Amino acid sequence: MSKPDYPTRIGLEQALGIVAARCAPHRLPAEAVSLPDAQDRVLAEDLRAAHDLPPFANSAMDGFALRGTDLPQEGERAFALAGDVFAGAASTPAVGENECARITTGAPMPDGADTVVIRENVRVDGQRVVVRAGEKPGANVRMAGEDFARGDLALAAGTRLRPPQLAVLAALGCADALVRRKPRVAVIATGDELVPAGQPLGFGQIHESNGVMLVALLRDAGAEVVAVQRVRDEPAALRAALLDAASQADMIVSSGGVSVGEADHLPALLAELGEIHFHKARVKPGMPVLFGQLGASLYFGLPGNPVSSAVTFRVFVRFALASMLGETRAHAVRRARLSETVRKGHARAELLRCALATDSEGVLWATPHARQGSGMLRGLAESDALALLPEECMELERGEGVTLWP
Ligand code: AMP
Ligand code: MG
Numbered sequence: 001m002s003k004p005d006y007p008t009r010i011g012l013e014q015a016l017g018i019v020a021a022r023c024a025p026h027r028l029p030a031e032a033v034s035l036p037d038a039q040d041r042v043l044a045e046d047l048r049a050a051h052d053l054p055p056f057a058n059s060a061m062d063g064f065a066l067r068g069t070d071l072p073q074e075g076e077r078a079f080a081l082a083g084d085v086f087a088g089a090a091s092t093p094a095v096g097e098n099e100c101a102r103i104t105t106g107a108p109m110p111d112g113a114d115t116v117v118i119r120e121n122v123r124v125d126g127q128r129v130v131v132r133a134g135e136k137p138g139a140n141v142r143m144a145g146e147d148f149a150r151g152d153l154a155l156a157a158g159t160r161l162r163p164p165q166l167a168v169l170a171a172l173g174c175a176d177a178l179v180r181r182k183p184r185v186a187v188i189a190t191g192d193e194l195v196p197a198g199q200p201l202g203f204g205q206i207h208e209s210n211g212v213m214l215v216a217l218l219r220d221a222g223a224e225v226v227a228v229q230r231v232r233d234e235p236a237a238l239r240a241a242l243l244d245a246a247s248q249a250d251m252i253v254s255s256g257g258v259s260v261g262e263a264d265h266l267p268a269l270l271a272e273l274g275e276i277h278f279h280k281a282r283v284k285p286g287m288p289v290l291f292g293q294l295g296a297s298l299y300f301g302l303p304g305n306p307v308s309s310a311v312t313f314r315v316f317v318r319f320a321l322a323s324m325l326g327e328t329r330a331h332a333v334r335r336a337r338l339s340e341t342v343r344k345g346h347a348r349a350e351l352l353r354c355a356l357a358t359d360s361e362g363v364l365w366a367t368p369h370a371r372q373g374s375g376m377l378r379g380l381a382e383s384d385a386l387a388l389l390p391e392e393c394m395e396l397e398r399g400e401g402v403t404l405w406p
Contacts, residue, residue: 008280032177047174155169183325188255192263242270251297267301286308298320308374341396353382
């Protein structure tokens with residue numbers, strides 16, 4: 001057999017490097033969407049505060065606004081009540097020497113006042129408000145711009161817009177947000193043995209689960225799944241499915257058919273119809289993973305074993321989607337200690353399905369699931385994270401640190 005003209009059996013770092021380089025030109029276009037539609041989307045521009053937040057100095061508490069210089073040093077002092085100011089007030093009373101105004105949380109500070117004494121700390125006696133010594137000048141006031149000053153970078157491009165970020169946008173007056181278009185992804189589940197859930201199994205058949213999982217993983221990652229196909233291991237059918245997917249998707253994700261078995265047609269089809277960027281990476285599970293391109297669509301061929309599909313999705317496809325979206329912090333790295341010694345016995349990076357638990361000292365421990373078989377869904381369903389055992393480590397002892405993939 002002649003040597004392939006694409007990288008093969010490459011290490012994890014090299015594989016991710018190729019994915020990053022190939023995805024960079026596929027950055028998705030930006031589009032403006034209304035705030036409710038911006039949830040979980042990725043911001044496409046740096047967002048600067050168009051105004052101060054808070055927009056004006058206001059009270060942080062319910063109480064009485066006065067001048068800090070009038071506070072008694074000892075004993076107590078009576079202040080004359082000059083008026084009320086509630087949140088939303090269109091104007092405020094002026095507060096002069098030894099005067100105060102009743103104020104509610106969020107109400108603009110009256111002219112002259114720079115301090116709020118909370119209601120619980122005063123005695124109200126008709127139109128007189130008695131304040132004791134011990135109050136701090138300047139207390140309980142939120143200054144204009146103390147949260148975000150006008151012109152501050154409020155949210156950086158690449159930020160995933162979760163509820164707190166949506167609140168920032170709204171508070172800064174943005175009715176919509178410029179976000180990356182959702183990646184359009186087509187899913188293809190290959191295999192003659194596959195039957196959809198809900199239908200009875202014939203001899204040698206299994207229920208299709210990778211397609212269902214991949215659609216859910218893609219939606220979780222913020223993709224729009226534009227097509228889902230179940231295709232037999234027949235070159236003509238696979239070819240038609242690939243071409244159909246390529247005509248409508250930014251990315252195609254298939255499961256199965258990428259290894260070297262007689263029914264594994266996808267590598268040859270990809271080479272014929274498009275281009276292979278790499279085939280096979282030194283990772284366990286998921287060694288046969290295939291990456292390439294079909295016209296304008298990026299293509300990932302994930303191995304059919306359900307755990308291999310899940311792991312290679314997490315490691316490669318999720319990484320590619322983040323790159324296309326320009327998403328930062330999609331791969332926040334966490335570390336944990338291994339709760340038991342692990343011997344690898346192979347020179348590949350391994351991603352172990354692990355349960356996570358924190359001990360009383362606050363140390364995070366990763367316990368590998370007992371069932372690490374690449375066909376075993378239980379290990380996946382009962383785990384919290386993937387722990388990366390680097391290629392070069394043949395053995396990791398109990399207590400050693402590992403990197404977690406969420
Ligand atoms: P393959 O990568 O096509 O050689 O498949 C490897 C293993 O994964 C085989 O046992 C397949 O039956 C199984 N498999 C492939 N595709 C799926 C799928 N969509 N759902 C569940 N299992 C699958
Ligand atoms: Mg197959």
